[in-house]
Amino acid sequence: MMNSIHQQLISQFNECFAPFSPFDQLLDDLTRLREQSQFSGFKTSMLITGDTGSGKSALIHHFEHQCKNDGKPCVIVTRVRPTLEETLQQMLIDVDDFRRRKIPKRISELGLIERLMDCLKAKGVGLIIINESQELTELKSEHQRREIANKLKMISEEASVSIVFVGMPWADEILSDPQWDSRVRIRRTIPYFKLSSLDEMRRYAKCLKLLSKVIPVEERPQLEQAEYCFPLFALCKGEMRGLKYLLSEALCVALEEGASTITPIHCAKACEVIYGFIDEDNPFKKTIEEISVVEIEKYACSEDDKLIDRKFSKAISIMDLLVKK
Missing domain, CATH: 3.40.50.300 (P-loop containing nucleotide triphosphate hydrolases)
Structure with a gap:
């Protein structure tokens, strides 16, 4: 059960700010x-x-x-x-x-x-x-x-x-x-995060390292590791807000279970809560080779007094992205 201390810890994480570039x-x-x-x-x-x-x-x-x-x-x-x-x-x-x-x-x-x-x-x-x-x-x-x-x-x-x-x-x-x-x-x-650029991948990794340090758990999760970072990207699509929202829900799961850290299992359960995923759709229940991601291709804009929504790329597998590096 979620108690007042857990609520304070979750609020603390939700309010935290990671001062990475930009x-x-x-x-x-x-x-x-x-x-x-x-x-x-x-x-x-x-x-x-x-x-x-x-x-x-x-x-x-x-x-x-x-x-x-x-x-x-x-x-x-x-x-x-x-x-x-x-x-x-x-x-x-x-x-x-x-x-x-x-x-x-x-x-x-x-x-x-x-x-x-x-x-x-x-x-x-x-x-x-x-x-x-x-x-x-x-x-x-x-x-x-x-x-x-x-x-x-x-x-x-x-x-x-x-x-x-x-x-x-x-x-x-x-x-x-x-x-x-x-x-x-x-x-x-x-900008949103991207994995297709080495510099952007490093920026994403730095963000995850900083978030790892401020998550209020006993043992620091290594969010920059592949078992976390690629499934997280597949879900947030490069959005900072989406990334923190998912981690906040994973923290809820971990605290309710009395865990000392956030694990990929907690993240998988958070996905089920947020997205209603079944196992085959859950990036945290896939191998790295099975995960595909999309990246921002064109940001939202206004053209001729019409608002045009953002556009994402076609899905590409993590392995194909890594081979291109």
């Missing part, structure tokens, strides 16, 4: 932007893109937690709402929750902007992180995009704050505005 670079970038916010002059902004499950939200949550109560410029994380007005209201609430009760029901958009800028200055905010920022421009007309870009520019300039746009690959549409194209000096992408 996340280590991204944390350095965000830290530098925050520190530079204390200086006068032009404030550089940043764009972070990545497809669903790549780890964007985990990065933001980790950075926000890291910045709390350290005496440095405040970091505000907000999320895009259906309209710009609602987004501005949400920003105001995120800057100072006490103001939730003080926002007049009838206030102009310009009034909201002015109030937000005053609050940002009073609070000493150095960095605004806008999550799901692709929704700022998604399916909007060119005129609407220009208006949104202009108002965000006004906030950045007048309140002297850097803005970090975080979102899906087409969040870079904000750069179609020349003003933001020149302001967003740091542009990073969070």
Whole structure:
């Protein structure tokens, strides 16, 4: 049975963050932007893109937690709402929750902007992180995009704050505005893992090693070993979120059994719970020679105001991939 200690351990793992590439670079970038916010002059902004499950939200949550109560410029994380007005209201609430009760029901958009800028200055905010920022421009007309870009520019300039746009690959549409194209000096992408590239395989292995160290069990599982890493990849398809979700479920199984570590058997049981796999479909019940994987071939994008989903490669056996190395 799952007890309160087990629940705490699972929450601890779910909240953990493994600072492997490119996340280590991204944390350095965000830290530098925050520190530079204390200086006068032009404030550089940043764009972070990545497809669903790549780890964007985990990065933001980790950075926000890291910045709390350290005496440095405040970091505000907000999320895009259906309209710009609602987004501005949400920003105001995120800057100072006490103001939730003080926002007049009838206030102009310009009034909201002015109030937000005053609050940002009073609070000493150095960095605004806008999550799901692709929704700022998604399916909007060119005129609407220009208006949104202009108002965000006004906030950045007048309140002297850097803005970090975080979102899906087409969040870079904000750069179609020349003003933001020149302001967003740091542009990073969070890719999925791949096995077809030696460098990417090493990055995947490093991630697994770091996760092995933070899994709260007595004996460290060697997730980078073939018996773990290939079945895990077959299931997560290179997604960081999918990888952690499966390991979290395997941890649940191991804790319930009173095990000192996570084994491939626990991972196999986790697959049954999550996917309802029968034995012949479960990668953890196959030999390495029997496992096939797919990799990201094309990330999701926006074309002609239509959202096009990501595309994966055809299945290829692990042995064929290894032979190509």
